[in-house]
Amino acid sequence: MSKQPILEIENLHAGVENKQILKGFNLTINAGEVHALMGLNGSGKSTLAAILAGRDGYDVTEGTVKYLGKDLLELDPEERAREGVFLAFQYPVEIPGVNSTYFLKAALNEIRKSKGQPELDAIEFLELVKDKIKLLELKDDLLKRSVNEGFSGGEKKRNEIFQMAVLEPRLAILDETDSGLDIDALKIVSTGVNKLKRPDSAQLVITHYQRLLNYIVPDFVHVMADGRIVKSGGKDLALELEANGYEAILKS
Amino acid sequence: MSTATDTIESLVKQEYKYGFVTDVESESTPPGLNEDTIRHISTKKNEPVWLTDWRIKAFRYWQTMKEPTWQFVKYPKIDFQDISYFSQPKPKGDAPKSLDEVDPKLLETYEKLGIPLRERGRLAGVAVDAIFDSVSVGTTYREDLAKKGIIFCSFSEAVHNHPDLVKKYLGSVVPYTDNYYAALNSAVFTDGSFCYIPKGVRCPMELSTYFRINAAKSGQFERTLIVADESASVSYLEGCTAPMRDENQLHAAVVELVALDQAEIKYSTVQNWYPGDENGVGGIYNFVTKRGLCKGKNSRITWTQVETGSAITWKYPSCILLGDGSKGEFYSVAVVNNMQQADTGTKMIHIGKNTKSTIVSKGISAGRGQNSYRGLVEIRKSAANSRNFSQCDSMLIGAKCGAHTFPYIEVKNTSSSVEHEASTSKIGEDQIFYCNARGLSTQDAVNMIVNGFCKEVFKELPMEFAVEAQKLLGVSLEGSVG
Ligand SMILES: Nc1ncnc2c1ncn2[C@@H]1O[C@H](COP(=O)(O)OP(=O)(O)OP(=O)(O)O)[C@@H](O)[C@H]1O
């Protein structure tokens, strides 16, 4: 039996105004898999993540992206989220005045509504998130505060994964979730991510550091340069990269 | 990210829900303003001579005044001769003895606006005085209130039934000499609400006036007077809507509040006059003078306003803190979208000792709207140990709108303190996208952010109106992003 593809990106060319950023990007991610995407600064990793999540302002000039067999690029960002695409932001955004719990409850209820499930009230929601709070060892007061407002860098990242834990996406894209985390937080967050792995879901983990991949063990590692994947391999590729640097890989 | 800014600016209006016209035959005086017009109004209302004289004095004074120009709003010169100063639905036979006898068309109008007046289906816990153009249609729950000695009726009835109270307090907070539009109002006011809460009585329900302008070419000039006697308390609400018309219509009201020793008055407004279309055609000019006098010791007046309507909003609900230990509060949300303009804020005049005032103003600008906060905090020499806290926050949605702040502070003694905080923020494309990426639509995201911004003000509104206000805000900003 062949595996179910979650995400199929074919020959994707995209950019902003007159700048071409993705230049023929190909990647297929199947259910149950964890893929790591590495690459030099400015090679286009966040751009890819943004395009997958549906951020405005990018022009796709060529290629296709399928999510669970559907044309992903057709969908509005909120529709993608409701269908199970989740982006953990490299720079989570502060939303002053909007309570974190209220925000996440609204998000979860949107997803539930689109699945035809009843919405949760505040009490049911709190019951549901209790375990997830523990999982990520989140400080309770964070949920009483405004979304990301005044959170430390590490708290913001942890909060992203907490949201992921609550929303239970089919496809999670983690954009440099490890940067800015201290070593303890890194372990907690990785444990969290690993626990969220399910046979019917997949993860795309963008990182610069092999360190993260000690905890979140990828099935595949891809190296990106100048808008496309230039090398793919197993988890050893990350080790090789760590030892020899990009130069060596790009030349080989 | 060119499309990002485009989406934020693709501001379209949402249909104004209350823009219908009620098809009733009305009798309006022909446009024009002179002493005869005023005598005509006074005669129509069968007023005592002292009131006619007061109106005439106000009119003569008004004629000596010049329209002010310091406000940060622009509008073509108003032709005061082109306005009809009195318009009422044509009475059918005898005057209705109870609300159930009122012209069904009028009752329907209020029903459509969500304000059922008939005995059955009335809003629970809220007594309503419904003002239609220049006259009061009726007041609900008056008998229940009367049992507690509370007077709640139209201004015209009060003039006849409680002349002493009216005579004593009319113009005592806003004299006709106060300003241009207050003088005009004093000359031509037609109706309004009157409310008196006797000593020691806490009003058991919300009192509310619902203003509706229906007739074309008319202005609405109403007068509200609320007096809370010693240790009395009352919570009062004001709502307003008007049909969509291409012409601008003037609404120049005066509201006076008087709080005696230990009395408390909470006055809340949800203002939703027709704002005009997205090109700025039509809409109400809302030029209103609202002022409260904390006359007695430890009295307290709270103004809460949510201003989403009107082409132009220009008003400063204020407090004169005369009694020692009195408190004045002003909580405001003012929204401008499309071509709307607002110049609003408050004045807190500290005269008594140990007086306190709080100002929380939230201005939201979208479209090409211009929103100004203008506030005066004056602490006089006599007002030892007084305190003020002011917070003025502005939020911008899109790049073509404006927010302006004009705070004036005068402190004349050394034992008092004044604190002023201000901030300006934008709803960023980043914030919207972050919400989208979590499954929330752009409209819901904007509502959530805007409501978060206004939280401190909404929590001052009576419960059910807070919910209304939140919805209203959502409608006013519908389409302002994305
Ligand atoms: N909106 C934009 N306007 C102009 N240039 C952009 C825009 N977005 C991305 N770029 C450019 O595209 C390139 C790829 O950026 P991207 O953020 O995708 O890189 P990245 O691989 O995530 O880098 P890093 O490892 O530093 O996070 C960079 O040169 C960046 O400056």
Ligand SMILES: [Mg+2]
């Ligand atoms: Mg990046």
